[in-house]
Amino acid sequence: MRNSIYKNALTRIQSEEKNVSLCSNNIINETYRMIIFIKDLLCELKTHILTQGFSDEQEEINFFKEIKPQILGKLVYYNKLSRIETTRPVSNGKLYNTYYSIHMRKLKKEFKVHILNSFFYRYYRSGRTDKDAIYFRLGHINFYDGLNSFVFEIDTHFSTYYDYKIARIIANELLYVYLLSKIEPYNHTDRFSTVLPFENEKVRWTDSKNALIELLYALHITGSISNGRIGLKKLGLLFQELFNIQLGDIHHAFHRMKDRTGDRSIFLNHLKKSLEQYMDKGL
Structure with missing residues (x-):
């Protein structure tokens, strides 16, 4: 309680x-x-x-x-x-x-x-x-x-x-x-307005903050964005701007994930499972 x-x-x-x-x-x-x-x-x-x-x-x-x-x-x-x-x-x-x-x-x-x-x-x-x-x-x-x-x-x-x-x-x-x-x-607002086809709608992250941090770390350590040359803090800033969210202390959140019992990459495994299920529907 x-x-x-x-x-x-x-x-x-x-x-x-x-x-x-x-x-x-x-x-x-x-x-x-x-x-x-x-x-x-x-x-x-x-x-x-x-x-x-x-x-x-x-x-x-x-x-x-x-x-x-x-x-x-x-x-x-x-x-x-x-x-x-x-x-x-x-x-x-x-x-x-x-x-x-x-x-x-x-x-x-x-x-x-x-x-x-x-x-x-x-x-x-x-x-x-x-x-x-x-x-x-x-x-x-x-x-x-x-x-x-x-x-x-x-x-x-x-x-x-x-x-x-x-x-x-x-x-x-x-x-x-x-x-x-x-x-x-550079101006963040102008930069994103040229990339995203939305005029009056803000793009928001609607899952948990931990899910986004899990994704952020995975993209960073695999070098999937700019071959990994963008630091975690700058990458976090990019995600915060893009999805209109405050992530807070991403390093501490990640350390808490490491201490999870059982499935430590819950969100990534959920993504994989959901994608495979969607693929199976088209068979």
Whole structure:
């Protein structure tokens, strides 16, 4: 029951993002509305956890490793995006491109200095679970490790400190995709409008995000697109633009797929089976 509450929180964010996007064409207004929405949602979850607690250790670990970072990551992302857009000097031209390029360099520097070489980042990216009980349970912070001073300001009833570190990684990756779309030397909308024969209809991905990520990785590792020379992040950006979807942290999602029990390539096997069944109908 509680897991459904947590998953429903993620679904509510996705639904609100779609609603906000449809009723507003101003990025500053969109970010403000999303900040308020996610902040209130986190308050709801905090109240629920403080009153109900967790059913067991695994539920607690899952919440602080998988659920809360995705929500908090979106909040951090929209907050950073708001600061960037409210100080943007112009709407196009060389100064416009330079402005976003400067923020991209700042983002890359932050990643190299504060994230890339940390033990926790390697732990998180490798999909390890052996220290989860230390990193993602309340009251288990090891102050002897020389942690960031932010640890002394967190709410110890609703944070393990490391949930924030994952949220920061997620936020930075979302911001990277956004900035990349701003400094690319071509206009995405014009490029796709010349390729797709639709005037008023948006092409949307209607299966799960994991299904698209599974397909994305398969196309990348087989070199099926540009002989594999396009990086995963750029390929992810292309898919997001084409199918009007936010994929979030594709690397982390892929590592979760690797840990699936049984069929690990569910979507690709489904495609193969469906295609063969369709072929058999024509015999």
